[in-house]
Amino acid sequence: MFGITISPALIWAIIGVVFVIIELTTFTFILIFLGVAAIIVSLTTWSSLTPGINSQLAVFSISSIVMMLLLRKTARRLFAGTNDVKPDYMGQKVTVIRAIPVGGEEGKYSSI
Numbered sequence: 001m002f003g004i005t006i007s008p009a010l011i012w013a014i015i016g017v018v019f020v021i022i023e024l025t026t027f028t029f030i031l032i033f034l035g036v037a038a039i040i041v042s043l044t045t046w047s048s049l050t051p052g053i054n055s056q057l058a059v060f061s062i063s064s065i066v067m068m069l070l071l072r073k074t075a076r077r078l079f080a081g082t083n084d085v086k087p088d089y090m091g092q093k094v095t096v097i098r099a100i101p102v103g104g105e106e107g108k109y110s111s112i
Helices: 008-026 031-046 053-079
Strands: 094-098 108-111
Touching: 008 031, 008 053, 031 053
Parallel strands: none
Antiparallel strands: 094 108
């Protein structure tokens, strides 16, 4: 109706940004790689390296799979919180001296 055309490079960039934003809310460590791959395709399409949809899909598939295989474990280790640090009283019997207040984080205890 209005004759508005959107370039394929812009479409890939929008898809990439949407995937990155969704990843920031979910922390699945999968969508970030799809988002970065879409941004890579956007750049290669903008620079006329991948003019057709087949070449764009090939670059998207290859780059997302390679990044997932090489970087997913590293990204999880770097960004995912771990609960490896256990409290020093974990598994021990203690006497409660001062109760933890509602909404508080610390009480007081002594070892038995």
